[in-house]
Amino acid sequence: MNLRPRSARQISLDSFKGKWVVLYFYPKDMTKGCTIEAHNFQRDLAQYEAKNAVIVGVSVDTPDSHKEFCTKEGLTFRLLADPDHKVVAAYGSYGNRFPTVADRNTFLIDPQGKIVKVWTKVSPEGHSAEVLAAIPAS
Numbered sequence: 001m002n003l004r005p006r007s008a009r010q011i012s013l014d015s016f017k018g019k020w021v022v023l024y025f026y027p028k029d030m031t032k033g034c035t036i037e038a039h040n041f042q043r044d045l046a047q048y049e050a051k052n053a054v055i056v057g058v059s060v061d062t063p064d065s066h067k068e069f070c071t072k073e074g075l076t077f078r079l080l081a082d083p084d085h086k087v088v089a090a091y092g093s094y095g096n097r098f099p100t101v102a103d104r105n106t107f108l109i110d111p112q113g114k115i116v117k118v119w120t121k122v123s124p125e126g127h128s129a130e131v132l133a134a135i136p137a138s
Contacts, residue, residue: 011078011080013109016054016056016109017111018052018111019053019111020051020052020053020054020109020110020135021053021056021107021108021109022041022048022053022054022055022106022107022108022109022131022135023056023058023091023106023107023109024037024041024056024057024058024104024106024107024131025058025059025102025104025105025106026057026058026059026104027059028061029059029061029066029068029069030065030069033104033124034059034124036124036125037104037122037127037128038075040126040127040128040129041057041077041128042073042074042076042077043128044128044129044132045076045077047132048132048135051132051135051136052111054077056077056078057077057078057079057080058079058080058081058088058093058102059079059081059082059088059101059102060081060082060083060085060088060094060101061083063081066079066080088102091105092105093105103120103121104122104124105119105120105121105122106127108131108135117134119131
């Protein structure tokens with residue numbers, strides 16, 4: 001998987017070998033549900049880090065949109081841009097409900113790079129706590 005983070009450089013899942021990865025797809029920067037979900041991941045970030053986990057959000061928005069979203073909402077974890085929809089489609093997270101945005105799905109990837117749990121059509125409200133509970137303590 002190669003995507004562009006908000007700084008517009010390529011990144012790959014290989015960058016996170018040895019860590020748990022919470023790869024979450026979301027519809028759109030600066031919308032109500034996406035903001036709630038991002039705030040909850042940000043709130044729990046220290047707990048994820050204590051479990052050797054990183055959070056990576058992906059949408060079809062641009063790097064500039066992500067930068068604005070992170071600045072406005074105080075987000076410090078990575079948001080990756082997939083404006084060509086390639087990665088979103090590869091993970092089956094593109095446009096089931098709305099054909100121009102990513103579906104709200106999350107993939108938990110273990111330190112060896114294997115997907116161990118998938119959540120589809122998640123509710124942004126309690127999702128971070130649900131994902132955090134699925135990661136074993138280090």
